Amino acid sequence: MKTTKDTTTAGNGGGDVRLTGISKTYGAFTAVHPLDLTVPEGSFFALLGASGCGKTTTLRMIAGLEEPTSGTVRLGDQDVTALPPYKRPVNTVFQSYALFPHLDIFENVAFGLRRRGIKSVRKQVEEMLDLVQLGEQARKKPHQLSGGQQQRVAVARALINHPRVLLLDEPLGALDLKLRRQMQLELKRIQTEVGITFVHVTHDQEEAMTMADTVAVMNAGRVEQLGSPTDLYENPRTTFVANFLGTSNLIEAEVDSKSGDEIVLKAGGGKLVLPGARTSAPTATGGKVLVGVRPEKISLTHADDAGEIPEGRNRITGRIVDSSFIGVSTQFVVDSPACSDFEVYVQNIDRDTRLVPGTEVVLHWNPAHTFGLDAAQSPLAGTVGSAGVETVEEEVAR
């Protein structure tokens, strides 16, 4: 076992993070169920989930701040499970930053270098402070800086050590929306520039999708699904993922027949077509399936013009219950026999002024945009208000 830290990315198999059968229990409560996860070197990896889903615990086990109940943590080909945090070539950007209040910015950033016995730190620290555009602030104390500046100090303090993996624990949680957007781009730029593996924990699906190459969606101590942001969004495999990433309309349907790759379903008196490749549910004839479609994939046509809808599209009739004008789009809620609150987002290209609440309409979409989920799950899992999911405002207020 190595006792000194190797701070270069060369050797030791680089910056792959491999978690094998890792779990964490506190008494009777299981925070993380046995979990296998590989984060490839140089990637920007996000652990996404509601608070209490085990994502921070997983991160802290990689950092060494939490001892796993079972399983191993490997960095490259080095097993670091038994190493204390100060011997792991890993650095963390903490939630609320945890800058040392008694040290100035320069000393905060120099902390890691000094602890490793590096004498001449001035040049490195100044370069790092320039990278995060804080060269002027070197002699200030953390409390004299704004939230965004503190956040950049926290990143600089971690990055200056050239860790093999940088762990970010909700690093943007305390910032306001505008600053958060700016820091998302900034972090992504830094990651591309230094090429270090980033593991980012967040409850904000937009943040995860904007920055990460790969997202692992966690729920109740388990990884629900892992993939690229587009893959997760287009092909959710569980209702939790379908609802937690963006919004999904989920309709309960019955399998009517199968022809080749197409599955024909009955829902609310109509027929819907679902591509077999896009369903993660068993599809025996007569069985139940949850049919999903994203609100922005749906077109809305006034019932009078129903004849103009091309053949081969999935269609559902209904009545507009509510509409709200958002600017780029108008969001409709439609009541239909298949589903009482169907959400439809229509781009404001040619606005049909007849589409007001009370209007009879036809919803239609390309069958290829339909996905199928196992009907045994709650169609509400992962929606705002369901157990374990909080709105961003609640999270920030605490």
Place this chain on the structure above:
Amino acid sequence: MAFVNWLKRHLVVIAGLCTLAYLILPNVVVTVFSFNNPKGRFNYEWQEFSTAAWKDPCGVSGLCESLSLSLQIALWAMLGATLLGTMIAFALVRYRFRARGAVNSLIFLPMAMPEVVMAASLLTLFLNMGAQLGFWTILIAHIMFCLSFVVVAVKARVMSMDPRLEQAAQDLYAGPFQTFVRVTLPIAAPGIAAGALLAFALSFDDFIITNFNAGSTVTFPMFVWGSAQRGTPVQINVIGTAMFVVAVLLVLVSMAIGNRRRRQKA
């Protein structure tokens, strides 16, 4: 009318000055009477100005010996109580152990208990153990009652400390010892310093507990008490004034340093 308005506007300042006068007046009397040249043995009536006592502060036999003993005891009691109290405070805040709740409330017992009761029971204990009364029994007693105050001061500070700071230090390659020295201790330092000063002051002027457990040893408060029975030498006022001046100077210096630091930052 104008006067009433003026009064209204300056009421806070006037009230403040009155309170300050109330606090400082006894010290002023002590200082003034340190320049007295009393007739007879008691220094209670102003006679004439004299600096005799200032020129010979140790002129009364036993006074400077008792002062030096009190300073020594205060210093050791401060060190002992601060060390133990800091460790107790950390243990109480950081760890969950059996009887933590009991320790948490028992630690306040010396603060709550009447001093006379504590003094008498301590004496009983020392006598039963066959301990030789003197320097060591005084020191043990002082550390005991100073402890609670240190614990209170340090605990408040440690409780408000973000545990993530220490985790951040560990994450940045500081081992347990380095983390404590570089992060934990500097952040807890104001609380520890406050506790230490309090312990010093409490130990230095304690009379009741000391009087019970001192045997034939005489500390400065005991000397003052003893001489007050027979007549008060002016030197007592001299020592009192000197201590007051030293304390005020220390405060002024620390304020000046703080101000300068703040100005440099800005």
